[in-house]
Amino acid sequence: MPPVTGDEPVRDEDALKELIAAELGASRHRSFGLTTDVLAEDDLVVQVSPLMSPLVWDLAHVGNYEELWLLRAAAGGEPMRPEIDGLYDAFEHPRAERPSLPLLPPAEARAYISTVRAKVLDALPSVPFDTPDPLTNGGFVYGMVVQHEHMHDETMLATHQLRKGAPALLDPAAETVQRGGVPEKGEVLIEGGPFQMGTSDEPWAYDNERPVHIVDVPSYYIDTEPVSNADYMQFMETGGYDDPQWWTQAGWEWRNTSGKRAPAFWKREGGQWIRRRFGRVEPVPPGEPVQHVSWYEADAYARWAGKRLPTEAEWEKAARWDPDVQRSRKYPWGEVYEDGRANLGQRALRPSQEGSYASGASAYGVRRMLGDVWEWTSSDFHGYPGFRSFPYREYSEVFFGPEYKVLRGGSWATHPQAIRGSFRNWDYPIRRQIFSGFRCARAAEAR
The missing domain is CATH 3.90.1580.10 (paralog of FGE (formylglycine-generating enzyme))
Known part of the structure; x- marks a missing residue:
């Protein structure tokens, strides 16, 4: 499905929510494809550079951010794991400190963010978009969360580039690009x-x-x-x-x-x-x-x-x-x-x-x-x-x-x-x- 970019004519709120659900799914598919789908647990918890977080931190962070904004702020839900909010606050702990924190291990991180996502999708139909609240009007906060996860996916790619050892990512199949001649x-x-x-x-x-x-x-x-x-x-x-x-x-x-x-x-x-x-x-x-x-x-x-x-x-x-x-x-x-x-x-x-x-x-x-x-x-x-x-x-x-x-x-x-x-x-x-x-x-x- 093509990305939701705000250009597509949306017939009604239900159609917009269908598009949002698809984009949430696309970003999560990408996150798993850069972490638990391709790397062993040891690779997820190690810090490859003090400039970067362990990949398992990024993985749980995108779920915690989603919980904060889509479950608590948008849907008015109760906190799921309030005790981990500080662990995944990007301003509370600089990247160099994050490996020393009691982070969720990879399997638990994946389970946590999957549960958050299920609750978000359950609540999505009942969140009004035609509202004076700028957070939910037009689905803004959902777009913010989708973009946030894709930004962290790019950060995860930078972490992969800094990794030593065998490749974990494969080049996609070569595509034909219409060049129109190599310009001067x-x-x-x-x-x-x-x-x-x-x-x-x-x-x-x-x-x-x-x-x-x-x-x-x-x-x-x-x-x-x-x-x-x-x-x-x-x-x-x-x-x-x-x-x-x-x-x-x-x-x-x-x-x-x-x-x-x-x-x-x-x-x-x-x-x-x-x-x-x-x-x-x-x-x-x-x-x-x-x-x-x-x-x-x-x-x-x-x-x-x-x-x-x-x-x-x-x-x-x-x-x-x-x-x-x-x-x-x-x-x-x-x-x-x-x-x-x-x-x-x-x-x-x-x-x-x-x-x-x-x-x-x-x-x-x-x-x-x-x-x-x-x-x-x-x-x-x-x-x-x-x-x-x-x-x-x-x-x-x-x-x-x-x-x-x-x-x-x-x-x-x-x-x-x-x-x-x-x-x-x-x-x-x-x-x-x-x-x-x-x-x-x-x-x-x-x-």
Whole structure:
């Protein structure tokens, strides 16, 4: 069944609830497929990196979050396991501490979240959606929970990538992607002027995507494709990691203290670059977008290339704005999600090749702005003018400030339900375990 994206004409509340039940099922199927269906118990309880939780924590956390919001808040039910709420509160215990907590063992975690799900589905028919309560109106809280689980599924994929040992995940069967010819690398001019940034009418959008507001952006050029592995190799081979002129002061300090000289999981061997991908070692594909690079690395590359990272507003205008009709689209290609226009949803365990998904280009002809790799922008994470925290401050507001940089567009690991042109992600500029890449921009008057 295609994802519930808020675009489909829903005849009535019952039809919407049927779609919600299907999406809840799809997210849970994916969660089990990344944990108890493919790994032994020891693999689920171990912490592969202090940056990540044990997979069994993520598994029980998505169920506890669902209990809090769908059983207690939406349906008014009694707590099932109130004694574990603190264990699975992401703000009460940092990731490095979680292996030492008395977590539910894998079998008990699976049983717990399955019981929560059964109760949620039993209660769903009686929860009114036509209500002034913004939590349940239009099924918002259900969409929030579905997206939350898919976000943790992407986090679980990052944990799988950090795992050592035999592969647990298999590459899906190869699919035929309509490329329309491999395009020449280039950039397009985005004419200056105002555009509508953010959203006010997407029923399941998060608070940090709201409200829609007008931003006037000067003319600029933006790359038509993400920076590829081959592009990034040129930066490396010409000494990009060794020349401080390309790095910010903080970036150069990170480079010196971290010892990093290549994207995460890369290694030079036998005269070529190889990478480890989900337990497999393979040559680095030159035509894929570079991924597992920090903001500091992306920023240094852009400077080396005579460009810069786009601002968040520049990224969104290039992805969403349709100059012919003077309005922003939900997706680069239009208002309705269409399968096959972007590399999303774990359809492959890797980014696609240059020229892929040409049908998913934006009105400006900028390609692969959804899927493949999260794209770093130059912008700090902050609330839009008129921002209001909802339904809890800890989703967005507590992260506002210069410590976090904004990423846009999703990755191959992002589910279609959890991405749209207005969606905002954020992370520390040192982070590399996420499926992050970038594209470059430059001012129109430059050069």
